[in-house]
Amino acid sequence: MNLQEGQQKFIETWGTLGSNWGINRTMAQIHALLLISPEAKTADEIMEALHISRGNTNMNVRALMDWGLVFKTLKTGERKEYFYAEKDMWKVAMQVIKERRRRELEPLLGTMSSLKAVQDESAEGKQFASTVQDLDQVIAKADNTLELLLKADENWFINNFLKLLKR
C-alpha cells in the first residue's frame, strides 16, 4: 500500500467509525484529513481533497472547532484561514470524552433525576422506579469515573508542564 492509498483508507476508516458513533461521516473525514496533514489546510484544500462543497466544509470545520479538535490559524500576509488538528491522539481521546460527557451524560443525569420523582405502587411503577434508580447509579458511576480520568490526565499534563518550567 502506498502513501496515497493509505491516506485514503485512513480517511475512509475514520469516517466510518465516526458514523457508527453518531458523528457525521464528513466531519470525521475532515478530522482524519487534518490529522495526517503536516501543515494546516485552507477550506479550499479540504474541499478539493474530499470532494465536498464549500458549505459542507465550513459547517463541519466549525463543528470540529466546537469539539475542540481543530483550530484556526492565520498566516501573515494571507487573508485565508488555515485549519489544523490536535495531533496527540491521547489528547484527542480525552477531549472527545470530555465533550460527550458534558453534552450527553450530564443532561442524562438531569433526566434521571426528574424520573426518580415518579411515584407509583403498581407492578409497572415498581419496575420503573427500580430501573430508573439502577440506571441512575450506573450513569453516575460512569460520570465520576470519567471525571477522575480527565482530572488525572490534566494533572499529568500540568505536572509535565511544571517539570519543563523547573528545568
Next chain:
Amino acid sequence: MNLQEGQQKFIETWGTLGSNWGINRTMAQIHALLLISPEAKTADEIMEALHISRGNTNMNVRALMDWGLVFKTLKTGERKEYFYAEKDMWKVAMQVIKERRRRELEPLLGTMSSLKAVQDESAEGKQFASTVQDLDQVIAKADNTLELLLKADENWFINNFLKLLKR
C-alpha cells in the same frame, strides 16, 4: 409526572441517546420498553406500545438479541414468543462495552496494523506514520483497559456466584 408520562419520557430519552451513539432509535426504544416492563412482552404488545410495524419490531428485537440485551422466552401452552430485557444496568453496560469492543475496536486494530505498513519518507509520509502509530497505541490501550474491566467484572460475577454455591 405520573407513571405513564415517566415511561414515555424514559423511552424517548433512551431512544435519543441511542441515536446519538449510532444506534437505531427504535431499537433503543424497544430496549427501553422492555427494561421498564415487569413482564416479558410479545411482538404484538411492542408494536402496540410503540406504534411500529411488525417487520420493524421483528428486526429490532432480533438485533437486541444479537447484542445480548434481550432474550426470548416461551410460555407453556402458548405459541407466541415473549421478550424480556436484562434488567441489571451494570450488566447492560458491560454487555454493550463487550459488543462494541468486539465489533469495532478489534477491526480497527486490524486496519491500523495494515496502515502501519505504509512506508514513505516525505513530510506527508512522516506525519501519516506518526499519526497512525500514535492512534494505534491509544486504541490498543483502550482495548486493553476495556478487556481488564470486563474480566474484572466477570470475576466479580463468578466470585459472587461461587459464594452463593458455598453457602
Next chain:
DNA sequence: TTGAAGTTTCAAGAAAAAATGAAAATAAGT
C-alpha cells in the same frame, strides 16, 4: 396433509440526515 398462528424477509416507500450552491454577510485593503 392441511390449515391456522406466528415469524421472517425484503422490495418499495417514507423519513431523517447530510450536502449543495448561490446569495448574504463579513472583513480587509485601497
Next chain:
DNA sequence: ACTTATTTTCATTTTTTCTTGAAACTTCAA
C-alpha cells in the same frame, strides 16, 4: 466609501437510513 476576497447561512436537493406491509416461510396441532 468602495471593491474584492473570504466566510457563513440556509432553502433546496440528494443521499442515507429506517419503516412498512404483504408474501413467504415456519411451526404446531388436528
